[in-house]
Amino acid sequence: MLRKTLVKSAAGGSEPDASAAQSALPGTVSTSGYQNGSIPISALRPIAGTDHYLAPTAAAMLERMMSDARMEGVSLGIVDGYRSFADQVALADAKGLYSEGGLAAKPGSSAHGWGLAVDLALNDDAQAWMTSNAHRYGFVNDVPREPWHWTYKADPK
Numbered sequence: 001m002l003r004k005t006l007v008k009s010a011a012g013g014s015e016p017d018a019s020a021a022q023s024a025l026p027g028t029v030s031t032s033g034y035q036n037g038s039i040p041i042s043a044l045r046p047i048a049g050t051d052h053y054l055a056p057t058a059a060a061m062l063e064r065m066m067s068d069a070r071m072e073g074v075s076l077g078i079v080d081g082y083r084s085f086a087d088q089v090a091l092a093d094a095k096g097l098y099s100e101g102g103l104a105a106k107p108g109s110s111a112h113g114w115g116l117a118v119d120l121a122l123n124d125d126a127q128a129w130m131t132s133n134a135h136r137y138g139f140v141n142d143v144p145r146e147p148w149h150w151t152y153k154a155d156p157k
């Protein structure tokens with residue numbers, strides 16, 4: 001399951017790959033200076049082939065991950081990406097707050113509101129592929145009870 005095309009662009013190991021790609025992205029705009037859920041679409045980037053948006057680097061890395069997965073016969077479906085504050089309020093109403101047993105973050109605190117989280121439609125093969133490979137692209141499944149929720153966290157610590 002090792003991705004040869006990825007490894008070749010990294011100086012060493014899988015971890016530096018995401019950050020190396022980050023600085024190599026052309027025309028990257030920044031979402032800094034905006035508040036959670038209040039990022040203008042112009043500061044985001046559409047996820048190719050969908051009507052969803054993410055922060056530019058996260059979108060680019062997601063597209064690369066989707067493309068590499070596809071070459072291995074794995075399909076990563078996009079359910080949701082960036083979520084405005086109003087969308088977060090609506091979701092909290094519909095699904096309940098995570099802290100109270102529901103599935104929605106407190107409005108204004110969701111990683112979706114930063115354009116850094118994506119919800120995916122994954123069959124068993126795709127879920128296993130993500131578990132093995134997503135970290136190479138900077139994505140981690142960081143919310144228990146939500147195997148579909150992947151957050152882009154490539155920034156070096």
Ligand SMILES: [Zn+2]
Binds near residue numbers: 149
């Ligand atoms: Zn999510």
